[in-house]
Amino acid sequence: MTQVCTNRDQFMLGVKDCMPTVLGYLSVGFAAGVVEYTAGLNIFEILLLSLLVYAGAGQFVVAGLLIAGAPTFTIILTVFIINMRHFLLSAVLAPAFKNNTTWQNVGTGFLLTDETFGVAANQMARSGGKINYYWMQGLNITAYANWVLANLLGGILGKWITDPSTFGLDFALAGMFIGLLVLQISSQANLRTDIFVILASVIFTIGSTPYVPIGLNVMVGASLAAIVGMGVEKWRSIQPSSSSS
DSSP states (O other): OOOOOOOHHHHHHHHHHTTTHHHHHHHHHHHHHHHHHTTTTHHHHHHHHHHHHHOOHHHHHHHHHHHOOOOOHHHHHHHHHHHTHHHHHHHHHGGGGTTHHHHHHHHHHHTOHHHHHHHHHHHHHHTTTTOHHHHHHHHHHHHHHHHHHHHHHHHHHHEEEEEEGGGTTTGHHHHHHHHHHHHHHTTTTTTHHHHHHHHHHHHHHHTTTTTTTTTHHHHHHHHHHHHHHHHHHHHHHHHHHHHHH
């Protein structure tokens, strides 16, 4: 008899699949809390920032701009531009949630991050384009709670760390992204295509930097590299039929 997987089971599977992200968020979230405390934020402000912004790159930028004395409008605009990539992330996962309600998708979208997107995209590929809503909530809520907790711990202990760069905490976010990238491409069959797309993304990002604002250049690079990747995959898919004719 086939065992029925309940909503609770799906939620717990999402929690389980989030564990690698939890380990990364503990270090990066702690580093963010320390940097935010160093920038002059108190514990309540760090809590609100992690709850409402919930973006590692965005929060590091907020801390840096606060230290630089940037005006509020500049901080808001910069964070918005940096996080525009979430339009792309959401668009990729949107087909898997087209049968959910608007408010369910709002909640899912708000809690979506680069890391949970990576886990969800792999799940989507394995399941033929489907993602269980309760599995996604288990993944998202676990990552969210862990991020907020890590930020608070960093803010509380930040008083004893006057220079985060001494311990490499300012590089924590970049380090986690590199680790996630290596783990993701190492499980792919077409490693050459992945490496080609990565190189294309770097080239397009650097090439567009003089012409678009910082943050938007990442979105431009990722978009163009994705188009190149789709073109390469399409070309590879028609090769067998072309050679046999």
